[in-house]
Amino acid sequence: xxxxxxxxxxxxxxxxxxxxxxxxxxxxxxxxxxxxxxxxxxxxxxxxxxxxxxxxxxxxxxxxxxxxxxxxxxxxxxxxxxxxxxxxxxxxxxxxxxxxxxxxxxxxxxxxxxxxxxxxxxxxxxxxxxxxxxxxxxxxxxxxxxxxxxxxxxxxxxxxxxxxxxxxxxxxxxxxxxxxxxxxxxxxxxxxxxxxxxxxxxxxxxxxxxxxxxxxxxxxxxxxxxxxxxxxxxxxxxxxxxxxxxxxxxxxxxxxxxxxxxxxxxxxxxxxxxxxxxxxxxxxxxxxxxxxxxxxxxxxxxxxxxxxxxxxxxxxxxxxxxxxxxxxxxxxxxxxxxxxxxxxxxxxxxxxxxxxxxxxxxxxxxxxxxxxxxxx
Amino acid sequence: xxxxxxxxxxxxxxxxxxxxxxxxxxxxxxxxxxxxxxxxxxxxxxxxxxxxxxxxxxxxxxxxxxxxxxxxxxxxxxxxxxxxxxxxxxxxxxxxxxxxxxxxxxxxxxxxxxxxxxxxxxxxxxxxxxxxxxxxxxxxxxxxxxxxxxxxxxxxxxxxxxxxxxxxxxxxxxxxxxxxxxxxxxxxxxxxxxxxxxxxxxxxxxxxxxxxxxxxxxxxxxxxxxxxxxxxxxxxxxxxxxxxxxxxxxxxxxxxxxxxxxxxxxxxxxxxxxxxxxxxxxxxxxxxxxxxxxxxxxxxxxxxxxxxxxxxxxxxxxxxxxxxxxxxxxxxxxxxxxxxxxxxxxxxxxxxxxxxxxxxxxxxxxxxxxxxxxxx
Numbered sequence: 001x002x003x004x005x006x007x008x009x010x011x012x013x014x015x016x017x018x019x020x021x022x023x024x025x026x027x028x029x030x031x032x033x034x035x036x037x038x039x040x041x042x043x044x045x046x047x048x049x050x051x052x053x054x055x056x057x058x059x060x061x062x063x064x065x066x067x068x069x070x071x072x073x074x075x076x077x078x079x080x081x082x083x084x085x086x087x088x089x090x091x092x093x094x095x096x097x098x099x100x101x102x103x104x105x106x107x108x109x110x111x112x113x114x115x116x117x118x119x120x121x122x123x124x125x126x127x128x129x130x131x132x133x134x135x136x137x138x139x140x141x142x143x144x145x146x147x148x149x150x151x152x153x154x155x156x157x158x159x160x161x162x163x164x165x166x167x168x169x170x171x172x173x174x175x176x177x178x179x180x181x182x183x184x185x186x187x188x189x190x191x192x193x194x195x196x197x198x199x200x201x202x203x204x205x206x207x208x209x210x211x212x213x214x215x216x217x218x219x220x221x222x223x224x225x226x227x228x229x230x231x232x233x234x235x236x237x238x239x240x241x242x243x244x245x246x247x248x249x250x251x252x253x254x255x256x257x258x259x260x261x262x263x264x265x266x267x268x269x270x271x272x273x274x275x276x277x278x279x280x281x282x283x284x285x286x287x288x289x290x291x292x293x294x295x296x297x298x299x300x301x302x303x304x305x306x307x308x309x310x311x312x313x314x315x316x317x318x319x320x321x322x323x324x325x326x327x328x329x330x331x332x333x334x335x336x337x338x339x340x341x342x343x344x345x346x347x348x349x350x351x352x353x354x355x356x357x358x359x360x361x362x363x364x365x366x367x368x369x370x371x372x373x374x375x376x
Numbered sequence: 377x378x379x380x381x382x383x384x385x386x387x388x389x390x391x392x393x394x395x396x397x398x399x400x401x402x403x404x405x406x407x408x409x410x411x412x413x414x415x416x417x418x419x420x421x422x423x424x425x426x427x428x429x430x431x432x433x434x435x436x437x438x439x440x441x442x443x444x445x446x447x448x449x450x451x452x453x454x455x456x457x458x459x460x461x462x463x464x465x466x467x468x469x470x471x472x473x474x475x476x477x478x479x480x481x482x483x484x485x486x487x488x489x490x491x492x493x494x495x496x497x498x499x500x501x502x503x504x505x506x507x508x509x510x511x512x513x514x515x516x517x518x519x520x521x522x523x524x525x526x527x528x529x530x531x532x533x534x535x536x537x538x539x540x541x542x543x544x545x546x547x548x549x550x551x552x553x554x555x556x557x558x559x560x561x562x563x564x565x566x567x568x569x570x571x572x573x574x575x576x577x578x579x580x581x582x583x584x585x586x587x588x589x590x591x592x593x594x595x596x597x598x599x600x601x602x603x604x605x606x607x608x609x610x611x612x613x614x615x616x617x618x619x620x621x622x623x624x625x626x627x628x629x630x631x632x633x634x635x636x637x638x639x640x641x642x643x644x645x646x647x648x649x650x651x652x653x654x655x656x657x658x659x660x661x662x663x664x665x666x667x668x669x670x671x672x673x674x675x676x677x678x679x680x681x682x683x684x685x686x687x688x689x690x691x692x693x694x695x696x697x698x699x700x701x702x703x704x705x706x707x708x709x710x711x712x713x714x715x716x717x718x719x720x721x722x723x724x725x726x727x728x729x730x731x732x733x734x735x736x737x738x739x740x741x742x743x744x745x746x747x748x749x750x751x752x
Contacts, residue, residue, distance in 0.1 A: 188580050189599045196572050197602060198657035199634040203627070204564050205660045206634070222504065222605045223565045224664065226573060229602065231662045234655035241642050241650050251579070252639040256632045258575040258582070263628040266617050274617050279610035281574035284581045286607045288600065 003096075003166045007031040007058070007069040008049070009084060011039050013129055014100045015075020016137025018170065020048045024139040025169040031069070033058045039134050048137060064091040071166060072118075074099040077236065078243040082110040089116030096159045098123045102186065103244040104150045104179040112154060119159035122150040122179060124186070125172060132233045140171070147172035150179040151314025157340070160313045161330040173326055176317035187247035191240060192255055195248070197230035298348040299328060299371040302355070304364050308332075308340040316342060319358045325350030345371065379472075379542045383407040383434070383445040384425070385460060387415050389505060390476045391451020392513025394546065396424045400515040401545040407445070409434045415510050424513060440467040447542060448494075450475040453612065454619040458486040465492030472535045474499045478562065479620040480526045480555040488530060495535035498526040498555060500562070501548060508609045516547070523548035526555040527690025533716070536689045537706040549702055552693035563623035567616060568631055571624070573606035674724040675704060675747040678731070680740050684708075684716040692718060695734045701726030721747065 006027050008019045011034040019030050032049040034040055040052035053061060062068055072093065074081045078101045085107070088097060094117040101107050104122050111120035127145035129136055147167045151160050167174050177185070200223070241248055265273045302320075306312045313330075320327055329345040346352065352368055359366040382403050384395045387410040395406050408425040410416055416428035429437060438444055448469065450457045454477045461483070464473060470493040477483050480498050487496035503521035505512055523543045527536050543550050553561070576599070617624055641649045678696075682688045689706075696703055705721040722728065728744055735742045 192579070193576050193599050193602045195635065195638060196576060197661075198654055199631055199638060200569050200572060201657040201661045202634050202653070203568070203630050205657075206630075223569050225604060226569045226602045227661050227664075230657050232658065234651050234658050237654050238647055238651040241654075242645060242647060245642050245645065249639055249643045252635050252642070254579050254582075255575055256635050256639070258578050259571065259628050259632050259635075262571055262575065263625055263632070266621050266628070267625045269618060269621065271614055271618060275610050275614040277578070278574055278613050278617075281577040281581075281606050282608065282610050285573075285577045285603050288603075 002169075003070045003162060004028045005031075005068070005070045006166075007033060007063055007072045008075055009033045009055075009072060010075035010080065011036075011043055011049075011052075011134045011137075012075055013132050013134070013136045013141075014125060014127075015073070016043065016048055016134035017127075017139065017141035018073055018075060018100070018125075019043070020137050020139035021142055021170040022166075023048070027169075031058075031063060033063070034134075043134055043137075048134065059087075059091055064088055064093045066092065067095045069093075069095050071096045071098060071163070073097075074101070077101065077239045078103055078106055079239065081107050085110045085114045085116070085120070088118055089114040093118045095119075096121065096162060098163050100125055101243075102190070102240050104148075104182045106243060108150060108152060108179045112152070119156040121155060121160055121163040122152075123163065123167065124148045124150070124182065125167075126190070127172070128229075128232075132236065142167075143171035145172045146175050148182055149174055149176050149317070150182055151176055151311075151317055152179065153311035153314065155314045156310055157308065157313040157332055157342075160317065161332060164317075164327065164330055168328070174317075174321075176314065176321045178318065183244055184247045187244055187251040188254075191244055191248045192251035194229050194232070194237060195241075195252055196255060197227045201227050201230050300346045300348065300352065300368060301371050302342075302344040302346055302352075302366055302368050304342040304344070304359065304366045305335075306340055306342055306364070308334065308338050313342065315362065316344070316359065316364070319362070320344065320346070320350075320355060323350045323352070323355035323358060325352060325355050378545075379446045379538060380404045381407075381444070381446045382542075383409060383439055383448045384451055385409045385431075385448060386451035386456065387412075387419055387425075387428075387510045387513075388451055389508050389510070389512045389517075390501060390503075391449070392419065392424055392510035393503075393515065393517035394449055394451060394476070394501075395419070396513050396515035397518055397546040398542075399424070403545075407434075407439060409439070410510075419510055419513075424510065435467055440464055440469045442468065443471045445469075445471050447472045447474060447539070449473075450477070453477065453615045454479055454482055455615065457483050461486045461490045461492070461496070464494055465490040469494045471495075472497065472538060474539050476501055477619075478566070478616050480524075480558045482619060484526055484528060484555045488528070495532040497531060497536055497539040498528075499539065499543065500524040500526070500558065501543075502566075503548070504605075504608075508612065518543075519547035521548045522551050524558055525550055525552050525693070526558055527552055527687075527693055528555065529687035529690065531690045532686055533684065533689040533708055533718075536693065537708060540693075540703065540706055544704070550693075550697075552690065552697045554694065559620055560623045563620055563627040564630075567620055567624045568627035570605050570608070570613060571617075571628055572631060573603045577603050577606050676722045676724065676728065676744055677747050678718075678720040678722055678728075678742055678744050680718040680720070680735065680742045681711075682716055682718055682740070684710065684714050689718065691738065692720070692735065692740070695738070696720065696722070696726075696731060699726045699728070699731035699734060701728060701731050 006022050008015045011032050030049045032052040043049045044052050074084050081099050081101045097118045097120045108122045125147045127141050326347045326349045327344050331343040333341040382398050384391045387408050406425045408419050408428040419425045420428050450460050457475050457477045473494045473496045484498045501523045503517050702723045702725045703720050707719040709717040
């Protein structure tokens with residue numbers, strides 16, 4: 001029932017790392033598809049994947065025919081991902097498709113309008129590196145990282161369960177959110193920070209002129225930490241900026257406003273106001289959670305009787321994430337043709353009372369109980 | 377001739393780390409002065425310093441009388457440093473004074489107008505931590521870090537030489553720059569980046585409201601790396617912002633301008649322009665030097681006959697830093713009452729041809745030669 005035949009399309013840092021982490025997790029057959037022959041050769045030689053073919057070869061060989069793969073994971077940028085979703089529909093693929101594109105609205109819409117026989121679950125791992133390409137791929141990239149899934153009203157319950165289990169097996173923690181909310185959130189916590197890092201480098205380099213080398217040589221750890229991500233692939237980030245343009249333009253404008261507000265405080269010389277502003281930011285930053293550490297004890301079981309129709313698992317999973325809770329495992333007990341019981345094993349994170357109240361308000365009848373260790 | 381009796385005033389992260397690094401470097405007697413009894417007790421108990429007294433006790437005990445200390449290092453913020461420079465003049469201190477305040481114009485001016493019998497060399501280590509206080513002090517804080525000295529037209533040659541040797545013994549690399557140029561440079565590479573980090577946190581936390589926890593939970597490594605410094609002491613950074621207000625206000629305004637420019641590029645959907653902007657920043661960031669690694673081979677000797685008057689060493693030392701060269705050691709051979717030969721041992725970094733031409737253009741007659749290993 002879990003993913004045993006994985007096909008990763010697009011062997012960059014993320015796709016390559018998914019392949020490597022999947023092998024580490026014991027996935028039996030890991031295949032890769034990439035247009036670049038050198039990339040394919042490297043991935044096979046380094047035992048990142050078992051087999052590797054170009055897109056045309058893979059299609060001819062039947063990797064995308066019927067359910068020849070349990071999961072096709074698209075590791076391509078947004079525009080290519082949209083094209084692949086159409087092509088997979090044409091090729092008659094009937095397995096599960098997921099992706100890792102950094103904006104989700106366009107991809108989710110493309111999957112739903114492609115009319116394919118496959119079942120789609122959108123994804124976005126919140127992990128990266130300033131390095132890029134398959135040469136930077138590592139099986140540990142997702143360890144302790146958040147990995148967003150964006151189930152919708154048409155998401156199949158079993159497909160979601162299997163993608164969730166697959167992502168968890170990579171070492172990541174699943175957070176389920178709505179695709180539009182995702183795009184706004186990542187603009188603020190990922191895209192705009194990248195732009196700010198590049199802008200700081202641009203400012204330093206532009207101000208510098210003759211004394212430039214000197215000025216940048218003085219850059220201590222703080223500047224380097226802050227601007228490290230600005231060294232990332234310009235092509236990749238150009239795609240991201242245009243794919244998520246609306247949220248990014250709003251976010252940059254918001255950042256300009258926050259900066260102007262503080263600039264006025266400094267110019268006014270109002271020490272209390274300056275201190276208050278800085279102290280507020282410091283407090284929020286200190287309260288940011290450290291890297292997520294998998295919980296191993298005190299598991300809880302949440303059972304939710306549901307009507308077995310697409311979308312239900314998305315509603316429940318996003319409620320779990322909203323309450324800060326974490327699904328360790330999902331099981332689906334089919335009771336009859338159209339009814340089932342979702343059995344979620346939760347770790348001890350988050351506010352389970354909020355979760356239960358939220359689900360009850362949405363018409364569910366959830367039941368929560370502590371699990372004994374030998375039950376988990 | 378080197379520093380053997382060190383008195384550190386103000387035992388915060390930097391002062392405490394100077395004390396710890398000085399002990400590691402073999403300084404015979406390390407004393408600390410701080411108004412906080414708990415801080416003093418901790419520093420003695422942890423063997424960071426040999427002796428510790430309050431400011432009043434230290435003055436009564438005679439630590440600041442005559443040349444009772446080779447070097448008094450002021451580890452206090454700018455305003456307190458200015459007060460100490462006046463007080464040390466009143467107490468009749470005749471040794472060498474240096475400081476670590478993060479803006480230098482006000483401090484250098486205070487030292488020169490205090491009319492004290494001491495000799496002053498302004499300093500600013502480009503090292504830090506998101507933690508603060510003596511409890512975070514570590515002897516390794518300066519290893520591989522740049523440490524700015526700001527010699528002026530009145531800087532004494534021997535005092536500069538000894539502070540340079542002391543800073544080098546802490547594990548840092550000295551860069552000599554003009555005080556005003558320093559303040560503008562650190563606004564761009566340190567202060568404005570701190571403000572930007574706080575602004576990103578503020579933006580994320582402000583945008584969030586209800587969904588706030590969710591949004592910040594999604595923050596991956598990039599956001600955390602970029603905003604780590606925003607967790608720093610609000611009091612410390614309030615002081616810095618007001619001390620260097622002019623350069624910081626200009627720098628924030630510059631950053632707003634760079635962000636607005638990029639925002640317009642994204643809004644226009646011009647992929648080539650977006651890519652060009654991002655690629656430019658990525659290239660500059662990738663070219664930033666890694667942490668400085670002390671050179672151990674291929675040393676060179678630069679001899680410069682000079683008139684032995686204050687300010688000369690500052691002119692030569694800033695020229696060395698401008699050329700990207702690094703002074704490993706300074707010796708002063710006094711030839712007569714008013715003439716001397718500066719003997720600088722340089723590592724193999726930087727452009728020595730630029731340095732020689734620069735010094736010749738300033739009327740010096742420098743001579744450069746490679747040193748055999750047994751000469752160094």
